[in-house]
Amino acid sequence: MKAVIWEDINKLTYTEDYPEPVCKEDWVIIKVMSAGVCATDTHIITGKFFNGNPPHVLGHEICGVITEVGNKVTRWKEGDRVVVETAVGCGSCIHCLTANKHLCDNGGEIGFPPYQGGYSQYVTAPESCIHKIPDSMSFDEGGILEATVCPFGSIYRLGMGLNETVLVQGVGVAGLSFIQAVKCFSPAKVIAAARNPVRLEQAKKFGADVVINTKFENLTERVMEETGGKGVTLSIEAAGAPTTIENAVKLTAKKGRCILYGLPGDGVQIQFPAKEMIMNQITVIGVTNNELAWDPMMEMIASGKINIKDMVTHTFTLDKLSEAVDLVMERPDGLIKAVVHPWD
Numbered sequence: 207m208k209a210v211i212w213e214d215i216n217k218l219t220y221t222e223d224y225p226e227p228v229c230k231e232d233w234v235i236i237k238v239m240s241a242g243v244c245a246t247d248t249h250i251i252t253g254k255f256f257n258g259n260p261p262h263v264l265g266h267e268i269c270g271v272i273t274e275v276g277n278k279v280t281r282w283k284e285g286d287r288v289v290v291e292t293a294v295g296c297g298s299c300i301h302c303l304t305a306n307k308h309l310c311d312n313g314g315e316i317g318f319p320p321y322q323g324g325y326s327q328y329v330t331a332p333e334s335c336i337h338k339i340p341d342s343m344s345f346d347e348g349g350i351l352e353a354t355v356c357p358f359g360s361i362y363r364l365g366m367g368l369n370e371t372v373l374v375q376g377v378g379v380a381g382l383s384f385i386q387a388v389k390c391f392s393p394a395k396v397i398a399a400a401r402n403p404v405r406l407e408q409a410k411k412f413g414a415d416v417v418i419n420t421k422f423e424n425l426t427e428r429v430m431e432e433t434g435g436k437g438v439t440l441s442i443e444a445a446g447a448p449t450t451i452e453n454a455v456k457l458t459a460k461k462g463r464c465i466l467y468g469l470p471g472d473g474v475q476i477q478f479p480a481k482e483m484i485m486n487q488i489t490v491i492g493v494t495n496n497e498l499a500w501d502p503m504m505e506m507i508a509s510g511k512i513n514i515k516d517m518v519t520h521t522f523t524l525d526k527l528s529e530a531v532d533l534v535m536e537r538p539d540g541l542i543k544a545v546v547h548p549w550d
Contacts, residue, residue, distance in 0.1 A: 208548055209326035210527045213261045215253040220525045224263070227322060227330035234282055234333055235274035236290065240349030241324035242267030243522075243530045243544040245378070246469070247317075251531060254471045258319030266292045266317025267545075268324035268331075269339065269348030279333045288336040289348040290324070291500055292316040297334070308495040325527055327548045337500045340508040346518045347507065349545045350379070351500075354514050357383035357444070358503045359496025360465055366391040366440065373397045373429060373438040373457055376445030376468055377409040379517055379543050384442050384467070386512050389413040393440075397432055399425055400445075404539040412513065429457045438462060446470045448477065455479045460486045467493055520544040 209224035229235045247264050249255035268290040275282055282288070292315040295307025302310050316331050317323030339348045357380050370393045374384050377400045385396055398409035399418040406417040418428045429438065437459035443451050446468030456479050458464045470476060483490060506512045519542045522530040530544045 207327040208524050209263050210524060211261050212251055212264050215260075216251065217260075218251065218528050218531070220527070224326060226328050229274045229276050229330060231276040231278040232333055233276050233330050234272050234279060234288075234336065236268065236270040236288060236329050236331060236336070237273045238268055238324045238327060238329055238548045239270040239345035240545045240547060241265045241269075242350040242353055243527070243534050243546060244353060245534055248531050248535050249471065250318075252535070255469075256472060262319050263322045263326050264317055265323035265325035265329075265546075266290075266315055267349055267352040268292075268316065268329055269345045269351065270324075270329075272336075273328070276333070282333055282336065287339050287341075287343075287345075287348075289339050289351050289500075290316055290329070290331050291335045291337060291497060292352060293495055293497065294321060294332060294335060305496075305498050307497060325524065325546065325548075327524075337504065340504055342508050343504065344515065346521070346545050347514050350514060350517060350543045351504070353379050353543065354383040354512075354517070355499050355503050356380070356493075356495055357467060358387040358512070359499030360384075360467060360493035361387040361391070362499040362502065363493065363496045364463065364465065364491065366393070368392070369394040370439045371395045371397070371433050371459075372440045372442065373399065373454070374409075374414070374442045374444060375399045375450040375454060376443065376447075377402075377405045377414075378444065378537075380467060381442075381444040382408060382412045382517065382542065383514075384444055384465075385409060385413045388440070388442075390506065390511060395432060397429060397438065399429075402539065408542065411516075425453060426457065433459070436460075441465070442467065444468045448474060451476050452479055455488060455490060456482055458482075458486070458488045460488075462486075462488055464488055464490045465493055466490060517542045518545055522546045523550045524548040
């Protein structure tokens with residue numbers, strides 16, 4: 207089958223002779239129709255972030271059609287249109303039993319060693335790690351669902367009060383997903399902050415009430431202006447940069463909450479404003495995944511309350527994955543999310 211192998215730092219190799227996966231008794235085989243290109247993969251490929259050694263087939267944002275089921279699979283059949291929930295757990299530890307299998311000490315993720323990913327024509331996954339997508343959802347929407355469900359799941363897990371003020375720093379696909387997620391709770395105001403005017407326009411399109419261009423405006427002054435000098439009740443950091451992480455805490459109101467989602471690179475030092483955290487009784491929460499959010503989010507997408515269709519801005523054939531990776535690393539204006547089509 208066709209696949210792209212991550213062979214070494216900065217080395218991807220396209221092949222048409224990669225072995226097809228073998229179906230285990232409680233797993234399924236999926237024909238990959240769309241696979242999202244995640245910034246995390248680009249960091250792994252370039253050696254900025256370690257999550258297993260090459261050689262390996264990466265790709266953890268996967269949508270397709272089941273072509274084979276194991277003899278112990280009971281919930282799925284050939285022909286089902288599904289999306290892959292990447293976290294694989296042991297099924298018996300406290301994390302797996304409390305819907306936190308992404309924290310399983312003996313688990314892993316589809317797309318990272320040792321589990322083959324979706325930059326291939328076929329992939330295998332446990333039956334417990336897949337969800338049926340609505341008939342109205344395209345494969346490309348399913349192909350970026352993992353990238354959007356993590357931010358949505360953070361809000362789903364944390365919950366929101368009435369009439370909250372929200373700041374979102376970083377308006378890539380995660381930031382845009384956070385904006386849409388918090389809008390479902392009818393906040394008083396959603397503020398988006400970034401340096402790129404094109405991305406800020408995208409933030410407006412996806413629901414931000416106020417945008418702040420931090421290249422030309424003082425972030426602290428503008429946030430305080432928009433919140434009557436109090437700061438926001440919910441501050442969301444979706445960029446992973448030291449400055450934005452520090453500001454995320456500093457701009458949180460007394461007894462407010464701060465979500466840290468953006469992932470800093472290995473070796474990046476973060477200076478936390480401990481005084482503000484203590485004196486203002488700020489709750490700082492690190493978030494990454496929520497397996498309970500997949501089906502509710504798909505229902506909201508199907509009902510039109512959340513728009514991820516317009517987040518797919520670029521498509522590539524599998525043999526052009528290197529070009530897609532370069533594009534994601536360059537982050538040009540207009541790019542929100544790129545996907546690859548292994549069968550085109």
